[in-house]
Amino acid sequence: MAVIGKIREKAGWAIGLIALGLGLFIVGADFFGPKSNLFSNDAEVGKIAGHGISAKEFEAEVEQIKATMAMQGQNPTEQQLQQIREQVWQDMIFRYAYQPQFEKLGIGLSPEERDDMIAGDNIHTSIKQTQVFQNASGQFDRTMLDRYLDYIESDSARPQDKQLWENFIVNQLPQMRMREKYDNLLRTSLYVTQAEAQHEYEAQVAKVDAKYIYVPYYSIPDSTIKVSDDELKTYLSAHKNQYKGDETRSLKYVTFPIMPSAKDSADLKSQLVDLAKQLAVAPNDSSFAIAESEIEVPGNGSYQVIGALPQEIQNTISTLIPGSINGPFQDGNEYYIFKYDGAKDDSIPSLRASHILFNLPKGASDSVKAQTRKQAEDVLKQIKDGASFEALAQQYGSDGTAQRGGDLGWFSKNGQMVKEFEGPIFSFNGSGLLPNLVETEYGYHIVKVTQPKTYKKYKVAVIRKSIVPSEATRNEVYRKASAIGSQAKDIASFEEAVKKDPTLSAYTADRLQPQATSINTLVNARSIVQWAFKDDTKVGTVSTELFELDNPNQYVIAVLTGKSEKGSPSVDAYRAELTNKVRNQKKAEQIISKLGDLSGTLDAIAQKYGAQAQVLTGTDITMGSNSLPSVGMEPAALGKAFGLKVGQKSKAIKGENGVIVMEVTKQTPAPQIADYTQYKTQLKQNKSFSVTYLAGEAIKEDADIEDLRYKFY
Template sequence: MALINTIREKSGWAVGAIVIGLLLFMVGGDLFTGQNSFFGRNDRSVGEIAGEKVEYDQFQATLEQAKQQFIQQQGRQPDEQTMGYLRDQAWNQLLYRIAFQKQFEELGLKVSDEELTDMVQGNNVHPSIRQAFTDQQTGQFDVLKVKEYLRNLDKMDPQAQAAFANFENNLRPERLGTKYTNLLKMSTYVTTAEAKRYNEAQAAQVNLRYLFVPYFTVSDSSLKVTDEQIQAYIDKNKGRYKVEDGRSIEYVTIPVTASQEDSTTVRTSVNELATQFAAAPVDSAFVKLNSENPTSPAYLSPADMPEKLREQLPLQVGKVYGPYAENGTFSLYKISGQKAGEQAAARASHILIKADGTSPETDAAAKAKATEVLNKIKGGADFAAMARQYGTDGTTATGGDLGWFQQGRMVPEFEKAVFGASSAGLLPNLVKTSFGYHIIKITAPKTTQSYQVATVKKSIQPTDGTRDAAYNKAQEMKGQATNLETFRKAVAADKSLQKVEAKGLGRGDQAVNNLQGARDLVRWAYGADGSQGPGAQGIGDVSPAFELGDQYVIAVLTGERTKGTADVASVKPEVTALVRNELKAEQIKQKLSAAKGTLEQMAQAYGNGAQVKTADNVVLGQAMIPGLGSEPVAVGRAFGLKVGQKSAPIAGEQGVLVVEPVSTTPAPAAADVQAARQQLAAQRTARADGLIYEAIKQQANVKDNRTKFF
């Protein structure tokens, strides 16, 4: 702890350890849990960065540091999904430290002890130190408290000492990283010519006419795209199709769901509980002992009750209602008491007739329509049917039913009518609010009665027998499926199974489509689960039955992708559409090139699909044609033409265009381009951190083998 010793020579004060938690966020990394089935192997590296192996123990140490950080900050152990994200964080931290360190060494960048001291108690204090030792009341940073804290660090518990040691160890690499990125950022420069062009592009405008032939007017079936053409397109655009390692699988899920017998078994036990519940002397104690996720008995108005309980109003004190089955759970409700509540509640239905506008005429029309509907209901028409036919809000699907609601939740005019009613039934007059005209039917008049409800809930869980049956079905499926062909045949033969495809699974993925916690399945796809040895999986191999939550999953490997440029198969649908558009563009351009005369004459000569339109105030720097979208090539070409001059046919984003400027508005001469220069420089600087990281990562030739262990 060289830094501590250096600082202590300059310190003379002490303070408690209450701020250690705020310093811990500087300690990056991950946490390690689980078992490694490769401990017996000689190769214990989890990867390679810039030619340097990252050993398992090194990675584990980083994970363990972050484990303590996570527990201290969150107050809980991380779950498996969180661990996956944190493992990625740990890997990225090691990548940063190793790959960037080589850059630091090549440039001779160093951080002296004096700099580090300055970052803790000098003129350039680190932000985390400043935050930790700033008075929350005054907002003032107190360097004396820092010195006091460091002076007494050796008297603190070992955990506090280790935490600051970790913080100290991270100061130097962080400072080196800041120096390095600042060197590159300071090289960002915008020339006067660039700033002038930027200003001009934002101000120059053109009004134009254009002939447009959409790609969709040419039938897809008329053009055949070959794999050779797709490969040629990928080769021409390699930068757009860089990929990491990937695996594709097909899989089926066999759910472990409660059967009718399971439900009957649970209902029998809940019926027994209902009898015991009715005789229980202390409802809260009974709920605590017998309910899943128990809650204390509470007073509820009808507006806040479960619907099944509301249907039994008025309720009887001491009576147990239920069991009611809903969403896989049986519920029992015991009424422990009743009293007059503070707020009234009521239930009503309505039919809202809105005006089509804000004029007196549209308001009068809405009122007349509402009066007509009200009279139909008075004459015997069904209220719910009228609501579905004439209602204009979201309650039409429920026949206008608003359910129970407490006073204070609706607009004043509506509430006055509902809570002013003394009995159920149709209100004789329309009620006007800011939303329109309402026809109102009181389903249950206002009441202030509330009931103390004690609730017992039991979920309907599959029994061991049901789970065993699902497991046996999964094993039977596994026995039938030995390769891709037999896997597909087995799925097709069982109508209860549905095959799902997952493409391009990454090495670090935690989920497969909507299957959460599917890390073991991903590791299997990469041959790194230990069942066959790393890399042993091949196309057509069938997985064991994985238990993921309440389901078993069996998969077959259908595709492998290695890091580099995407192959034809992995991007075929996307690139096929792009190549097809290129072929369509050539076809359309050839036909348009033969047409002569005005844009209208060219469109007429082309035939169906060609259309002539106008676009005003098209801005060079935005590259958008109103009503058409982004068309940068066509917009750029328009600014290079004279007024009245037509362009050659242009292959655009949506189709082929011929543009003709009608008038142009050049950008006014800018006396000062400093603002544009600053804006462009800020944009480039903002992208620098990400670009620097990606460039060094690419140069480091990273090999990630974490799937061997995690």
């Protein structure tokens, strides 16, 4: 019955989580927050395959999931609400875009197949991976599933559990299964020709050695190359197939962090001085400390082993006088004071130690163990001879303590550490280096006791408060931000206003999607995204309001710098990328002109050009790598190299990273082979990873999805 109780508590919501996760198999989610009333009679949140999704239809499905959660005693957080809305949207994409494609192909799910996936010989993976149907070792336990199925069919099953399960087996599970069938159909339809396999073989096996001149684009300062809007438009027109016309926005913005001032810090310190006087005479200092502390201190006011005390108190506790008031002390963005109420003896000792772990993998052979032990003993000898324990811990330690010199902190002899580790350490008297290695299931440890064992428990009452910006500080930051906002009327004046203040920096965000919730490092920035996508926010518009964001708390002013509508890519939407492309083209022309007619050796040409021209060599270069040593991805240069004869020099090549002149010094053709099966298999596996994604993208493109949720959330 205990097992059934556990299932009743957890399995229903666990099944619900499977449903919540289903939307992720179509696309990755980008979430959003609430905005306005959805219940206008003619409002639509989008259109999928010609089907208009009314706000009422969409919100009804959202409310259905929320109601089910409420039956489970769950009140969705804002993040969960965003996930629910995304799940509903993905369900609708499946219903109106994917489902018709499946029906055309005759893909369906019979009742018998569904039953087999739930309780037959072929349990679906999503059920097997549900935690409540797994044993202690994380393996699927059929008994746990059978018990749940018995429960869900019994009269004692809660209605909310039945509803979740019904939704899962009627809606979610069939969707997952049909998508799996569709994906498998695509994968099994893949075919690789003999010519493709031969080309792949040659790309991997044929090699050349080459010498080449490389003049990087970064050798010419960007500031010396001017790019006009007409040039950007010409480039975009010539490469329009490379740029999608999605609905996006680009902006520049400046942030004004709301940070505590020096006065705020001083005022809080003064407040803590007054509280210290009150703490000294409080009838119940523990209750007073807990009531006045803004930050929870575990075990505040009770007797604790030294390892449970705040770190900064541990270091001084042995020197304190009972009844003393200590502080205020600053710890980062906090101040604290504490009253020391003395110590009492305890039967369980505590100590502080550091270690250097030489890790042994599970099942390590005797030779590996001997080699690891030898290394640990050598390091132990170095420490005995005077080497720094902390420095060697950073060099050789194989766990998370290495970065802090091996420090394990304070711990008690109460099972916190494995017995093989506790035994020799707590048997050691005083402090210092243990003379021998300590062996545990994790490997070999070099141990140093840094604070000797103590049987004491200590009582301290701590008051801790955060240093926060005062109202006056907030007003000053608001005033500064408003001043910038009042000066900025367009992109140029925005940039000029920011330049005048050396403490400010303008940041760029390109091609924001309508459902974005973050902008670069700005989290919970949905309000800025919604402003950018308003119909009356034109390119060049500066936000008239100060956006206030939290985590961290700050004001933000933004200016819209680019706008792209669906189906028509614009220069503004891709300005930064297009500018870089055109600028590099112009740099390439300058470099090629300066290189001249390329007569003479590569070294002579490079010397004539100047220090920016590097002469590099590469050995065993393959076509499949797409990369040149010390240069990076350069498919055009590689292709040219494999078309040259030994000793032949190429013309100057406009590469991805700079201008390149190739000269092949050695060729190693791929030997003829009779069987290309291995390469056919490789290509088929590689294609199988992408074919389902590409097919999904094709389905969504064919459905002409119009997502207008950003107007409502």
